[in-house]
Amino acid sequence: MEYDERLARFRQGHVNPFDRTESDGTSDRKDPPKQEVRPELFFTETKHQISDRTMDLGLAEDHFSRPVGSFVASDIEQLEQTIEEYKKQILELPEHSERQKDTVAKLIHLRLKLQELKDPEEDEPNLRVLLEHRFSKEKSKSVKQTCDKCSTIIWGLIQTWYTCTGCYYRCHSKCMNLITKPCVRSKVSHQSEYELNICPEIGLDKQDYRCAECRAQISLRGVPSEARQCDYTGQYYCSSCHWNDTAIIPARVIHNWEFEPKKVCRSSMRYLTLMISRPVLKLKEINPLLFNFVEELVEIRKLRQDILLMKPYFITCKEAMEARLLLQLQERQHFVENDDMYSLQDLIDIFNGRLSCSLTEIHTTFAKHIKLDCERCQAKGFVCELCKEGDILFPFDSHTSVCHDCSAVFHRDCYYDNSTTCPRCARMTDRKQEELEELAEL
Known part of the structure; x- marks a missing residue:
């Protein structure tokens, strides 16, 4: 009851409840004279004597609100001084104690309140x-x-x-x-290409010992600011433009098949993030020898070539269009357009083994539709005209070969053993010759 009475008197008379000069004993219940609130602190308790009742008050009473008007500079000063006192008390209280945890929570609330006073929220456009x-x-x-x-x-x-x-x-x-940096997406839209040289460093002297982005002064010794190198651009940046973020570097992947993340600046990290799914890497032109050393690339290339051979079946099949089979590759649309362009994400997935598994499953689904499930697609198969034996052949079968001129399909052994020309090509040539002779007679 004594605590409740003192709290009520504080609310009525604006007396500082943390002022320990007031007697804790049997004081009369007359309203105390109005005292001026000490601006320097909200409490003057000795460092080693924090009562439980003081801690219970905390911020629940909202001592910082005013009936009318806004906060003034004195409120900010009082909060800053109070925060410093709480910091000292936290260090002197027993570690992991409940009182220390309560004090830490109140310190956080005080800091939020201070931040709110320094940066008041305003109406901003969406x-x-x-x-x-x-x-x-x-x-x-x-x-x-x-x-x-x-x-x-x-x-x-x-x-x-x-x-x-x-x-x-x-x-x-x-x-x-x-803000002085333009949106990186505009660069991606107008210049969709990677830096394909590994860390093309030019040196701090070429940068005039300034950050490549904000032009702040930097040096390798950290005076006045630390110079941090971006492994993608090879240039040096200050700590505000380079946060030691890491990313996989495309040039290192293509030339060394290396996927270890390297430190890059903020703008490079955002650019690589936006570019990671864009198919802009033509490996057989940039580094064709990579296929000789990475077996997974050869496997993926064969699967992609088979899918391109399956595509004509699907775009002319009503059932395949209704089932939207090609949408299984909607995240890698370039797989149904060509077999030589790769994105950085494709190469990462090849290295991790994820792309091989998913693409093999899709390849199996496509082949099952053409060879087993759909009669229309089965009717578009081929019979080997060289041996005229065996099952119906499809251009994506592993044991077949395709004529480059007329796209006829044969058994691989029959095609290479036959020294004559393709029977279908010969038949088409004879037909054209007959048509020309008929026109000559007319």
Whole structure:
């Protein structure tokens, strides 16, 4: 009851409840004279004597709210001083004790309140366009994001922040007018190609000892700022533009079949992230010898060639179109367009063994439809005209060969053993000759 009475008197008379100068004993119940609240601290308790009742008050009473008006500078100063006192108490309280945990929780609330005072929330538009960025206002309250401009934590509970829908650039609302880097997606749209030289370093002197992006002064000794090299561009960046993120480097994959992530700057990381699924790597032109040393690449190339031979069956088959069989490759659309273009994600999946398993399963499904399930597709098979024996042949069968001129299908052994020309090509040649003779007679 004594605690409740003191708390009620505090609410009525604005007396500081943490002022220990008031007697704890049997004081009369007359309203105490109004005392001026000490601006320097919210409590003056000795460091080793923290009462449970003081800790119970905490922030539940909202001592920082005012009936009217907004916060002024003195409130910020009081909060900063109170935060320092809480820090000292946390260090002196027994570790892992309940009182220490309570104090830590209250310290966090105080810091959030201080951040709210320093950066008050304002009405912000939901969409903003800046330097080809299309920023969308975020509603997430997560506190695990980091501003790409100022490199500080985004307090989603109390701060307004935006994310670019194109390159996923995140920043505070207050940092948007300071952005100098255009959206990386525009670069991907206009220049869809990789740097294919391994870490093409040019040296700090060529950069005038400045960050390649923001032009801040840097040096290898860390004075005034540490120089960090991007393994993708080979250039040096400051700690604000290079966060030691890691990514797989395309040049190292193509030339060395190396998939160990290397440190890259923020802009390179976003560019590689957006480019990872784009089929822009023509391996047989960049490094054709890679197929001689990586057996998985040869297997994938054969499966892709078979799928291209199956495609004409599906686009002329009503059942296949209704079943949308080709949509099984919708995440790798280039697989039904050519057999020589690869994306970086394709090579990563080949290295991990995932692509071989998934593509083999799709290949089996396609072959089953053509050879077993669909009568229309079966009717488009071939009979070997050289031996005229055996089952119906299809161009994607492993034991067959296809004529390059007329696309007729034969047994592989029959095709290579036969020294004459293709029977179908010969028949077509004779037919054209007869037509020409008939026209000559007319």
